[in-house]
Amino acid sequence: MTEGRSRRPGPRIEEVARVAGVSKSTVSRVINGEKYVSERSRQAVHRAIAMLGYSPNHAARTLAGSRANAIALVISELGSRVLADPFFAGVLRGVHAELAGRHVQLLMMMNQPLDGEDQVSYLTGGHVDGALVVSLHGEDPLPRTLHETGLPIVVGGRPLAGGAVPFVDSDNFNGALQAVRLLVSLGRQKIATIAGPHDMAVGMDRLSGWRCGLAEHGMSVALVVHSDFTPESGALAMEELLRRAPDLDAVFVAADIMALGALRVLQARGYRIPDDVAVVGFDDSVLASTAVPPLTTVRQDVEQFGRTLTWRLLAELAGDEKLPQSILLPTSLVRRTSA
Amino acid sequence: MTEGRSRRPGPRIEEVARVAGVSKSTVSRVINGEKYVSERSRQAVHRAIAMLGYSPNHAARTLAGSRANAIALVISELGSRVLADPFFAGVLRGVHAELAGRHVQLLMMMNQPLDGEDQVSYLTGGHVDGALVVSLHGEDPLPRTLHETGLPIVVGGRPLAGGAVPFVDSDNFNGALQAVRLLVSLGRQKIATIAGPHDMAVGMDRLSGWRCGLAEHGMSVALVVHSDFTPESGALAMEELLRRAPDLDAVFVAADIMALGALRVLQARGYRIPDDVAVVGFDDSVLASTAVPPLTTVRQDVEQFGRTLTWRLLAELAGDEKLPQSILLPTSLVRRTSA
Incomplete structure (x- = not known):
């Protein structure tokens, strides 16, 4: 990498010091994460580094004369x-x-x-x-x-x-889409989802795939509850879905680890799986093959x-x-x- | 720490170089983990460092002018x-x-x-x-x-x-000793153990406690199988113990995670717990309270x-x-x- 970098050299520590209006040694102290630097100088150095695209990592490595390996x-x-x-x-x-x-x-x-x-x-x-x-x-x-x-x-x-x-x-979107298409092909009419967190692409992309799969068959996309990739939150989400639609006949769960919680709730309420409710997970983790019953799921090779x-x-x-x-x-x- | 150290300064890089019979820059290269150093020089430097009690960490920190935090x-x-x-x-x-x-x-x-x-x-x-x-x-x-x-x-x-x-x-020794004393006080006569690995103090100390607890009552210390802190190995060890002593009436398992495997095997063979076989684990991890039946165990505050x-x-x-x-x-x- 050193070679690759030396072909397109970046800005030097002197430039960072000049732009930040501080001494070279202050730049060095900020880069080394020392605490004995004023907040004002620290912020000025960070701004200069961001503006110039300066690489303190590269500089530190050069200083030490070796890579960290x-x-x-x-x-x-x-x-x-x-x-x-x-x-x-x-x-x-x-x-x-x-x-x-x-x-x-x-x-x-x-x-x-x-x-x-x-x-x-x-x-x-x-x-x-x-x-x-x-x-x-x-x-x-x-x-x-x-x-x-x-x-x-x-x-x-x-x-x-x-x-x-x-x-x-x-490819989270296509995985979810395939899951919904399977459920539709099995004749399921009321397909819910336990989605991942709002704030992660993995959650949003799997939710989009579910939505798209239902939309292409003109089916409702109302039965969504968000959850956070733990078994406990999967169980709570399943309870919420059953409160809203006790007659749902399928659920796409955006992670096997949440599907375990959902299975537990469904079985405790007397739903037969897959006869009454079909369940599809995501991940194909070890949890999927050892679940009772074994979980149909979307495989990602982690x-x-x-x-x-x-x-x-x-x-x-x-x-x-x-x-x-x-x-x-x-x-x-x-x-x-x-x- | 820098202060604490400067009061009793250690040997310097020059001394390491002299003892190793190499240049200062070779010592520095070895310390920085670079690969471009002959095996002979590298070994000489490591020997000199060990002999002198030299602290390359301290040196590197001084060089960088800061702690790593x-x-x-x-x-x-x-x-x-x-x-x-x-x-x-x-x-x-x-x-x-x-x-x-x-x-x-x-x-x-x-x-x-x-x-x-x-x-x-x-x-x-x-x-x-x-x-x-x-x-x-x-x-x-x-x-x-x-x-x-x-x-x-x-x-x-x-x-x-x-x-x-x-x-x-x-205090692994005393924990195991207390476990065995409990089993003896409950009238158990044939107390086995699933011990931890041979090569870890945690395994050996819990085994010693079990041995000592039996010895103080003149009971046999023959029923030992070693295992490796996984549920699978706990199950295998329990099978081996039952082959050797189908009439055992208690087992001290050196970790809750192995006890789960042991419980599974005992229950599959129709032993009632604790009526036929009493089981005591070690750790008091979440696994202990959620086990079926809930596990009596030795608590260590992890x-x-x-x-x-x-x-x-x-x-x-x-x-x-x-x-x-x-x-x-x-x-x-x-x-x-x-x-």
Whole structure:
């Protein structure tokens, strides 16, 4: 990467100091994340860095005379949720598999009670050569902020904030569309959905696919409840749907982990699955095949997702300039008993 | 910490270079983890560093003119196991709680297909101010190696390799002893154990407690099967115990997560719990209270364990010189239905 970069040199620390109206050593202190800098100077330096597209990461690396030989996997979720959801275990397996034999240290960073600026200053302080960022919520500025400092990053899942940040995503829209088409072909008339969070592209894209599948058959798109990718929230959402439509005959659940909660509620109320209510999940995680009854679901290859993220980042670090900006991975229906 | 250290300055890079018989820049290259150094020079530098007790971490920090404001949580397990075991989620919650408001970035590092030297060179390369190391196996040299470079570390769980490395542990021996005393007081005659791994202190200490509890009543300590802290291995171990002693009337299982597998096997064979076989677990994780029947177990406060580890490291980083070398946290019986 050093080679790739030296061909198109960026602005230098002197320019940042001049634009910010501070000394070079103040710029250096801000970049190194020291606390003994006035808030005013710190903000001026950050503005200058953003304006000039300066890469403190590159500078710090040059200073140290070596690369960090490490990349970060930043997961924008609380640790407790990360460790309970098999999605992240799958992504991690993929990242580790792609790193095998490369002598690159992986650092996992999850949400903790500290502000985003601490995370940014660590990531851009020369401690990592690049970052994978997954599970973003809302218009989180993190990927754009990192990208603007020149740190190579790849986002897992389309970032809602848009911009020119490279990302890898599963084809969530088409997966959901296929699920609804299956339910329609089975003669289901009243198809509800337990959608993912409002503030994540993965939630919105799966919801769009469900809507489109119903709309193409002139069916109602009224039965939607949003949820947050935990079994408990899936159960609550199912209860809400049954209150609104006790005669629903199918539900598309935007994640297997929420479908477990939904199955529990349906069975407790005496609905037979799939006879009374057909259920389709999403992910094809281990939870789907061990569910009772085994879950018909949309398969996304989570390990491949992790591998592709990592491959895209390492290729950029190796100086490859012909990389696709973003990559969409296919999804496919897996038929089991629940639909 | 910088202050605390400057009062007792360590050897300098010149001395390392002299002892190793190489140039200062070669020492620097080895410390920075660069690959373009001969194997012979690299080994000579590592030997000199170990011999002199030199701290490249300190040197690198001085070079960069600042602390990293980050600590590592190193878990010596494959990522897939870490993400499936609620023990690690609890430790992580504790670490995050203790770091709240401190502006210290936490980096999680799990086993990945790369050799331990890469991990050591990252950890001692000035990228972190200290490290927590948990779930060690066998006589893993990692904690001693890190300690010898001068990097402040605290080990979670007594390290089998011994040495002067500070650690925090739960009182596993006494917890197991209390469990066996309960089973004896309930009149159980044939008390087996599913022990943890041979190569971890946590496994050996719980086994010792079980042995001691039986020995003090003159009872047999023959019924032992080792296992590896997964539900599957717990089930296999229970099958093996039943082959050897179909009339056993109690089993102490060295972790709740293994007890789940054991319960499944006992119930499938028609044993009533606790009438035919009493079961006691260890950990009091969420798995214990939701098990069927709810599990009598030994409580260790995993979140407190994570907090104490972190507190001990941060206190050392703040220059506190009157810290206890190691800390043992109490354990206690929690009675539910299974015994």
